Amino acid sequence: MPEKASCPIARAASIVGNRWTLLILRDLSGGSRRFGELQTSLVGISPKTLSDRLKTLERQGVVHRSEHRGAPVRITYELTPKGSGLLPVLESLRTYGESYL
Numbered sequence: 001m002p003e004k005a006s007c008p009i010a011r012a013a014s015i016v017g018n019r020w021t022l023l024i025l026r027d028l029s030g031g032s033r034r035f036g037e038l039q040t041s042l043v044g045i046s047p048k049t050l051s052d053r054l055k056t057l058e059r060q061g062v063v064h065r066s067e068h069r070g071a072p073v074r075i076t077y078e079l080t081p082k083g084s085g086l087l088p089v090l091e092s093l094r095t096y097g098e099s100y101l
Helices: 008-016 021-028 035-041 047-059 087-100
Strands: 063-068 074-079
Touching: 008 021, 021 035, 021 047, 021 074, 021 087, 035 047, 035 074, 047 063
Parallel strands: none
Antiparallel strands: 063 074
C-alpha cells in the first residue's frame, strides 16, 4: 500500500481537512481581509484558533499575510495562487451542500 504522502488526496486533505480552514478560504475568496473581518464572519472561532489556522495556511503557501505600515499597522490576508487553486473545491462543496444538505 502506498504511503499517504504520495496520495494527492491525502496531501490536499492535510491542508483543507482541519476545522475552519474551508471557511477561512471561503472568506478570502472575495479578496483580502483583515483579521477582525475574518473573526466576525467566522462565528464561533476563537482568536487563537483563527491566528493558528492563518499561520498554518501561510506556512503551507495557501495564504499571504501583508503588513501595511501606518498608525496602527494594518495586517491583511489574501489567497495565494496555490490558495486560489482550491476555489473549485469550495464551489463543488457549495453545490453539494445546496443539492443534498
